[in-house]
Amino acid sequence: MKPVKVGLLGLGTVGTGVVRIVEGHQEDLQGQVGSPIVIEKVLVHNKNKARSISIDSSKLTEDPWEIIHHPDIDVIVEVMGGIAHTKEYIMEALASGKHVVTANKDLMALHGKEILAKAHEHNCDVFYEASVAGGIPIIRTLIDGFSSDRITKIMGIVNGTTNYILTKMSQEGASYDDVLKEAQELGYAEADPTSDVEGLDAARKMTILSTLGFRANVDLNDVSVQGMSKVSKDDILYAKRLGYEVKLLGIAERQDDEFSISVQPTMVKKSHPIASVNGVYNAVYVYGEAVGETMFYGPGAGELPTATSIVADLVAVVKNLKLGVNGKQGVVAFKEKKLKSDEQISSKYFLLLHVDDRAGVLARITQVFADFEVSLESVLQQPNPSNPEAEIIVITHDANKAAINKVLQKFESLDVIRKVKSVYRVEG
Amino acid sequence: MKPVKVGLLGLGTVGTGVVRIVEGHQEDLQGQVGSPIVIEKVLVHNKNKARSISIDSSKLTEDPWEIIHHPDIDVIVEVMGGIAHTKEYIMEALASGKHVVTANKDLMALHGKEILAKAHEHNCDVFYEASVAGGIPIIRTLIDGFSSDRITKIMGIVNGTTNYILTKMSQEGASYDDVLKEAQELGYAEADPTSDVEGLDAARKMTILSTLGFRANVDLNDVSVQGMSKVSKDDILYAKRLGYEVKLLGIAERQDDEFSISVQPTMVKKSHPIASVNGVYNAVYVYGEAVGETMFYGPGAGELPTATSIVADLVAVVKNLKLGVNGKQGVVAFKEKKLKSDEQISSKYFLLLHVDDRAGVLARITQVFADFEVSLESVLQQPNPSNPEAEIIVITHDANKAAINKVLQKFESLDVIRKVKSVYRVEG
Known part of the structure; x- marks a missing residue:
């Protein structure tokens, strides 16, 4: 049968994995789709660079348009990353009737709506399984x-770098700076780790997951983001002592068709399934009204795991090609987007305060919580051995975000509080 | 748009859940498939029985053929269970061009090949997501x-009843008999629990999972089955002390296109993700050559979780109906089935032996392992306080099943061994 021809944009780690799987599993793939899948052309920066796989040099090109306008290519697999050029290539490929498989979370989070509309207009598939949670x-x-x-509810550990750092800090009592340095040496963290540690990468993935989960067009700007670079080893120690782990969680919640999406370091009760997801692994916990609790666990990145998802998408495109039904999937009636206000966003909170060690302090602090109608689950006061001050740890019952912000604002003007050391959302 | 009409065979727990979801989520479902989904007729034993949902009595029938030969019904949802009658109804429905969604693991494990062939012949869909691991x-x-x-590799906790029992035994140090009784009172275990506790239910589900995972026609008879009714609280205590949990695991393994499938109580290292799956929850751990380790966790049974999977299948059938591509999915070139011999099936083992407490015993026992080339990872000998005998705990390195069987056979004739108390496969 006539082979299906693929144009590959990018031959970095993931692109190399795609070539390995398409070639290594060719027989299995043919068994499923009924025809050979051939990598016809590959876009690279430099045709002469040495590579870890052998690939016919006539297949390499430095000109993207040679692939995008190639008359025999049916499907474009985009693994080059970036936004500006990539978007231009993908839009043009769709306009030329080529189907697209992409691993590009940035692009899908920022321009997914536009890209999917273009695909629909031209009866093309756009699949992007690899853009969130790798394999x-x-x-x-x-x-x-x-x-x-x-x-x-969707809760995700969707960034392997930060989960690796937090796991190491928890298991070895190491500091953020030391573990980050080690992660950079091991290649688990970028030289500039901002996008990972400040939660931007996770926010993009949560944009994609909540768009699909809530069937509404969520924008990246709808996600409230707080990074994990300020998590201290003391915070993790306190969390563990109380039966929690600190995880950088993406949390998307829906109630009565209003929703909220956030990324922040969160204390997760150890008994919750997501608390034991360690190292570079990812997991997405999904709560459905009917199904209840589910969780999906696996590698969040890496050459072959990510390529597995890309080639599975490729198989889906080819199956649709055989049936003549490309561009017909995933057309759903989207709901109107209604975001919750801070008054409607509710969760438990953990607070660690450094306070004057004298009579009446606890009473004044607990009165502030009472004034803003935040009720408390547990309070622990203990002396700080190294300072003439005491530490107070508070875990609240469910409280709304606006009330907690008012409490924190009030604390700024309360003379007995020397420092609000840490504030964490609590789950599980 | 023209509604899609569904005939429901059975209105027990799961059938009731299907009605609830189809009615309660009607707007969402229409948004996805573009037309209403209507439960047109429901097969019941007794039309006059009181029910927990209100359903128009004109929709109820006690005659299956009224549904199967109904000219307006497009899809049959089978949630009545059983094999003989059910198979007849499903085969006839397919012959009449009706699509089928079923939750029937027994039927799919025993007659799946025949049913799928019939569906293919008549361009019909047969989906059965709910037959394994509920939601x-x-x-x-x-x-x-x-x-x-x-x-x-596929490892599954695919039977909630036995996982509930083992979890309770582990967490509370309770005995099998006590927990079984409690599970029966709570409705988690049947009055006759044989199918669950002897591993037959899990074996059927592993037949389905390994057929799909290995793309080969696995028969129920290919699964080697051992139940968990002989697991003692002492066994669990020993396991925990050594850092393991005892789980009833379905294990399907492939190597060089030869495979083995089994169900047995297994000691799983606590650090393995499947070890912390507790209570009635199910989980399936999947290892792929490219993707590596993944795990899928959720409710294994229950009205709404199971109905979630059934209605998701119904959505898939209706989407295919709209595109005119029913009966075109899942047609894969199956591989030849090659089962491993006992010599090729390899894993670690745990053995607990009661032996004479005198000089030279350990030497004689370890010599038996050496004779059959089973090497040992750890050996622990301790006095048994209540008897004039010693306990020996052995954990082997990877050993083949045939060699372990020879060791056990030899132990029968070894006078210093009073009893081989327990033998478990070890994972993780």
Whole structure:
């Protein structure tokens, strides 16, 4: 049967993995789709660079348009990353009737709506399973597996770098700076780790997951983001002592068709399934009104895991090609987007305060919580051995974000409080 | 748009859940498939029985053929269970061009091949996501999510009843008999628990999972089955002391296109993600050559979780109906089935032996292992306070099943061994 021809944009780590899987699993792939899948052309920066795989040099090109306008290429696989050029290539490929598989979370989070509209206009598929949580098939799970349910909560460990750092800090009592340095040496963290540690990468992935889970067009700007670079080893020590782990969680919640999406370091009770997801692994916890609690766990990055998702998307494109139904999937009636106000966003909080060690302090502090109607689950006061001050640890019952912000504002003017050391959302 | 009409066979727990979801989520479902989904007729034993949902009595029938030969019904949802009658109804429905969604693991494990062939012949869909692991979309994950990979291992906690029992035994130090009784009172275990506790239910589910994961026609008879009714609280205590949990695991393994499938109580290292799956929850751990370690966790049974999977299948059927591509999915070139011999099946083992407490015993026992080339990872000998005998705990390195069987056979004739108390496979 006539082979399906693929143009690959990018031959870095993930692109190399795609070539390895398409070639190594060719027989299995043919068994499923009924025809050979051939990598016809590959866009590279430099045709003469030495590579870890052998690939016919006639297939390499430095000119993207040679691939995008290639008359025989049916599908574009985009693994070059970036936004400006990549978007231009993908839009033009769709306009030329080529299907697209991409691993580009930045592009899909920022321009997904426009790209999917273009695809729909030209009866093309756009699949992007690899853009979130590497090898975990979470996107098709949200679209197909839970098509029948109303998802009310998605919590994700969707950034392997920060989970590696937090795991090491928890297991070895190491400091953020030391573990970050080690992660950079091991290649788990970038030289400039900002996008990972400040939660931007996770926010992009949560934009994609909540768009699919809530069936509404969520924008990156709708995600409230707080990074994890200020998590201290003391915070983690306190968390562990109280039965929690600190994780950088993306949390998307829905109630009565209003929702909120955030990324922040969160204290997660150890008994919660997501608390034991360690190292560079990712996991997405999904709560549906009907199904209840589910969780999907696996590698969040890496050459072959990410390529697994890309080639699974490629198989889906080719199956659709054989049936003549490309561009027909995933067209759902999207709901109107209604974001919750801070008054409507509710969760437990952990606070660690450094206070004057004298009579009446606890009473004044607990009165502030009472004034803003925040009720407390537990309070622990203890002397700080190294200072003439005391530490107070408070865990609240469910409280709304606006009330907590008012409490924190009030604390700034309260003379008995020397420092609000840490504030964490609490889950589980 | 023209509504899609569904005939429901059975209105027990899961059938009731299907009605609730189809009615309660009607707007969301229409948004996805573009037309109403209507439950047209429901097969019941007794039309006059009181029910927990209100359903128009004109929709109820006691005659299956009224549904199967109904001219307006497009899809049959089978949630009545059983094999003989059910198979007849499903085969006839397919012959009449009706699509089928079923939750029937027994039927799919025993007659799946025949049913899928019939469906293919008549261009009909047969979907059965709910037949394994209730609300976890593991079947579409194996078919679509990992279409690009070569799966080499599937380990499943796929029976909630036995996982509930083992969890309670582990957490509370309770005995099998006591927990079983409690589970029966709570409705988690049947009055006759044989199918669950002897591993037959899990074996059926592993037949389905390994057929899909290995793309080969696995028969129920290919699964080697050992139940968990002989697991003692002492065994669990020993396991915990050594850092393991005892779980009833389905294990399907592939190597060089030869495979083995088994169900047995297994000691799982606590650090393995499947070890912390507790209570009635299910989980399926999947290892792919490219993707590596993944795990899928969720409720294994229950009215709404199971109905979630059924209605997601219904959505898939209706989407295919709209595109005119029913009966075109899942047609894969199956591989020849090659089962491993006992000599090729390799794992670690745990053995607990009661032996005479005198000189030279350990030497004689370890010599037996050496004679059959089983090497040992750890050996612990301790006095048994209540008897004039010693206990020896052995954990082997990877050993083949045939060699372990020879060791056990030899132990029967070894006078210093009073009893081989327990033998477990070890994972993680």
